[in-house]
Amino acid sequence: MASVDSVLQGVSVSGKVDDIHRKILTPEALAFLALLHRSFNERRKNLLERRKARQAELDRGVLPDFLPETKHIRENPTWKGAPPAPGLVDRRVEITGPTDRKMVVNALNANVYTYMADFEEMIQSANSVTDSSAPTWDNMINGQVNLYDANRRQVDFKQGQKEYKLRTDRKLPTLIVRPRGWHLEEKHVTVDGEPISGSLFDFGLYFFHNAFETQRQGFGPYFYLPKMESHLEARLWNDAFNLAQDYIGMPRGTIRGTVLIETILAAFEMDEIIYELRDHSSGLNCGRWDYIFSVIKKFRNNPNFVLPDRSAVTMTVPFMESYVKLLIQTCHKRGVHAMGGMAAQIPIKNDTAANDKAMEGVRADKLREVRAGHDGTWVAHPALASIATEIFDKHMPTPNQLFVRREDVTIGQNDLLNMNVPGTITEEGIKKNLNIGLGYMEAWVRGVGCVPINYLMEDAATAEVSRSQLWQWVKHGVNTAEGKRVDKSYALKLLKEVADQLAASAPKGNKYHLAAQYFSSQITGEDYADFLTTLLYNEITQAGPPSPASKL
Structure with a gap:
């Protein structure tokens, strides 16, 4: 079997490594990760x-x-x-x-x-x-x-x-x-x-x-x-x-x-x-x-x-x-x-x-x-x-x-594949999706991946449903129960209203308007990211200069 040092050639860590982390990021453990990769x-x-x-x-x-x-x-x-x-x-x-x-x-x-x-x-x-x-x-x-x-x-x-x-x-x-x-x-x-x-x-x-x-x-x-x-x-x-x-x-x-x-x-x-x-x-x-x-x-x-x-x-x-x-x-x-x-x-x-x-x-x-x-x-x-x-x-x-x-x-x-689901699309439902989607995305860019909204623990899955429904409704130009056509301008208008309300009622320094910038690209029936989490990943990660694993 190759030595640990030889396996670690080409392995780098760019995250901060505190003393408490060293029992996890051992040379042997990093060599095992390299083998898996x-x-x-x-x-x-x-x-x-x-x-x-x-x-x-x-x-x-x-x-x-x-x-x-x-x-x-x-x-x-x-x-x-x-x-x-x-x-x-x-x-x-x-x-x-x-x-x-x-x-x-x-x-x-x-x-x-x-x-x-x-x-x-x-x-x-x-x-x-x-x-x-x-x-x-x-x-x-x-x-x-x-x-x-x-x-x-x-x-x-x-x-x-x-x-x-x-x-x-x-x-x-x-x-x-x-x-x-x-x-x-x-x-x-x-x-x-x-x-x-x-x-x-x-x-x-x-x-x-x-x-x-x-x-x-x-x-x-x-x-x-x-x-x-x-x-x-x-x-x-x-x-x-x-x-x-x-x-x-x-x-x-x-x-x-x-x-x-x-x-x-x-x-x-x-x-x-x-x-x-x-x-x-x-x-x-x-x-x-x-x-x-x-x-x-x-x-x-x-x-x-x-x-x-x-x-x-x-x-x-x-x-x-x-x-x-x-x-x-x-x-x-x-x-x-x-x-x-x-x-x-x-x-x-x-x-x-x-x-x-x-x-x-x-x-x-x-x-x-x-x-x-x-x-x-x-x-x-x-x-x-x-x-x-x-x-x-x-x-x-x-x-x-x-x-x-x-x-x-x-x-x-x-x-x-039976999509026979009774129900309608309402403005209240659209605003609920915006509330959940923005609430989740705002928390995520602060490093929190699941948040209580209206006494429900909302996570990535519910936020994904929220933005995907909006994207789909705009894409297909559906009408609400109130008779309003759901198009790009209507969706963005409601997005701004909900984002402004959430930002005004949240503590200073919140990130609702940043979340709204990301969300706006995901509800207009055009661009569609596979996952919100991959879309937002760079907002929460700041990799430092890489250090060779053998030098940790």
Whole structure:
């Protein structure tokens, strides 16, 4: 095997490296990242080009369907995914949140079964338990430090007069890490002149430092895998898992990955995605808002896919209900978990009636999920854990319901593409989209990737839905329920009104007008960035001069 020094030739770090970071950015860990990059980055880039080719097909009116070349995989009833791993048998309530040190402690102290530590969208602001993160260098590398310490039960700290300590009266939730998606890069680390994949950076550092430690704590190196669009992207993850396990001498199949089905194209390849990851699969998850975003994004040029106000696009409309049914049926057929979606509500402390109404909404949503056959669900705030647990305990007395096969379900292409969604487009709906989109983008350029707006935790997915709907409505010149044609001038007029209102009511130095500049280019039916986060990445990153990794 090549020496660490030789592998580190061509590896540079341009982010600030404090003393506390050196236990993460060791020469050995950076050499492992370099190996991952050199092994897989070319394939990653090719798969991203393949996404562009698929988009061109959709723009020509070619609709997605189940792949004929993988029919033998879908129709073979004998193969299964991996059995549930230690710490992943019962996942009835999972909390998601940032890798900020306070949130790590709060999440691990919550009465939940697993905690998804999020590098993709999450980090915490100073003011909220569950604000989430934009991928600044500090956020990413401090998050790795916090998870390193958490796995070693050394994450206690004091902030002002308040102490944050891990509880010792019960077993802590199983830790699962969500790295960034394949489309994102970490420009502060370059290998042979190229920025490393954000996915491989997040996965590689966490795995290298924590794989054996997580086993000592009774679980293992577990991951949530976001934003995939095909089974070939799952194959890339599987190959990275195998290389990583071989590299440190860990048996293959120790890693587990739960895939978020949050793109319409992945919905047609759920069997294949589990198959590619089958020795490492821990199931699929319904990523509802990202999924709705994907539908709008992929079919944005098709007038048959125009949706009404986002408040009308619920989990019970035909295309969403079909997606859920197929996901549960597919997972249970293959013996893996089918996880439900996020409850984004946060407690309303100063209005009892409004809070009670919001919590009833959470109960209804979780009841729908458990009755459909889901094995667990997500919450964004610890206060919702008891509600979700109560519902799942009552209706799912077993650790999971993999035995609910949903053989009554038959879902085809038309079901997944059924856009028969009742509802209208209103000026109120447009302003709501502008409010959410600007609120999210303004926070993101300040380094915060998830913000409370109207007592809902809004993240990148809901902001993407907001701007994509506006783009689509302008593109196709729809009329509102009030009889107003939605064109470029009307959209920009409302954008200015909402931006001015938000800026005037926010603290001095806010970035609403900067957010509006970015947003204006994304709602006029012309330019369309694949992701808001890539559009804004340079606003939050300031890479310094590169330093050779061997000199850190």
